[in-house]
Amino acid sequence: MFVLDDLLIRPFVGIVDTLHTMALSEMYDIDALEDELKENQLLYELGERSEEEYQRRKDELEAEIEIAREVHEKLASGRVEVKS
Amino acid sequence: MTNRYVYGVMNDEPVEFETDAVGGAERVYTVSHRRLNAVVSDIDTTDPEETDEDAQRHDDVLREIMERDGGRTIVPMQFGMAFEGDRALKNVLRGARPAFRRAINDIEGRIELGLKIVREEDADVDADALEEAVADELEPVAAQSVPNDLFSDRLVLNRSYLVERDEREAFDDAVARLEAEYDDLMFRYTGPFAPYSFVDVKIGAQQ
Numbered sequence: 001m002f003v004l005d006d007l008l009i010r011p012f013v014g015i016v017d018t019l020h021t022m023a024l025s026e027m028y029d030i031d032a033l034e035d036e037l038k039e040n041q042l043l044y045e046l047g048e049r050s051e052e053e054y055q056r057r058k059d060e061l062e063a064e065i066e067i068a069r070e071v072h073e074k075l076a077s078g079r080v081e082v083k084s
Numbered sequence: 085m086t087n088r089y090v091y092g093v094m095n096d097e098p099v100e101f102e103t104d105a106v107g108g109a110e111r112v113y114t115v116s117h118r119r120l121n122a123v124v125s126d127i128d129t130t131d132p133e134e135t136d137e138d139a140q141r142h143d144d145v146l147r148e149i150m151e152r153d154g155g156r157t158i159v160p161m162q163f164g165m166a167f168e169g170d171r172a173l174k175n176v177l178r179g180a181r182p183a184f185r186r187a188i189n190d191i192e193g194r195i196e197l198g199l200k201i202v203r204e205e206d207a208d209v210d211a212d213a214l215e216e217a218v219a220d221e222l223e224p225v226a227a228q229s230v231p232n233d234l235f236s237d238r239l240v241l242n243r244s245y246l247v248e249r250d251e252r253e254a255f256d257d258a259v260a261r262l263e264a265e266y267d268d269l270m271f272r273y274t275g276p277f278a279p280y281s282f283v284d285v286k287i288g289a290q291q
Contacts (some may be wrong), residue, residue: 034235035233035235035236038235038236039235039236039238042200042202042236042238042239042272043238045272046202046270046272048270
């Protein structure tokens with residue numbers, strides 16, 4: 001039975017890993033964050049967003065992009081641990 | 085500091101002037117290979133980080149050159165090109181010479197202008213009709229144009245135009261007419277910039 005279990009579990013683990021990787025990629029979507037950064041800049045330039053609001057959002061987004069880059073680097077090198 | 089940070093390449097006379105340059109340098113000058121002049125400043129790294137300040141300085145240096153002597157032509161580089169010494173840079177100028185020549189030819193005497201049109205939060209806009217109206221008004225005055233990414237769903241149009249210096253005023257007038265006609269939309273008209281969107285010369289230290 002050991003061999004059968006092993007075979008059944010392996011592909012399953014593979015799918016979980018893949019799903020997890022996809023979920024992480026979506027959560028840390030660098031392109032979407034960068035678009036938001038540009039939108040923030042545009043709305044500020046048009047006078048729709050105050051300087052204070054613009055700066056706060058910019059700092060937030062830049063920090064998120066930084067984290068997203070780190071996550072993607074780890075995904076690429078396969079060093080993300082699945083914690084349950 | 086023997087590394088050279090590159091702003092752009094031109095074939096006019098060499099330049100040298102004091103200014104706030106990228107990475108804290110204070111002098112901008114040229115490194116030449118035959119009749120191509122790379123506009124550079126000294127820098128202590130070959131991988132400069134793109135801070136807002138340095139991105140602004142990069143643009144300012146390009147703009148200053150474009151405004152010299154009644155309007156110079158410079159092929160702009162994207163932020164972040166730096167080389168270990170003059171020799172590496174001259175090798176690139178030699179290798180990419182035909183590409184630089186073509187690029188200079190394409191943008192000679194021309195500037196880049198940008199137009200973004202933004203809708204109000206809940207407004208419903210016929211983007212296709214607007215695009216056509218803008219094209220009818222602006223394309224006849226522009227030498228070329230390219231669409232840019234619509235990075236926000238508020239953006240209805242985002243385009244860059246390559247315009248002859250002499251046509252600048254006519255282009256301004258055409259934009260003003262559109263703005264008057266579409267007074268429920270917000271216009272963000274920017275420039276002049278060095279024609280980043282109309283040159284396709286990519287150089288790297290590895291070449």
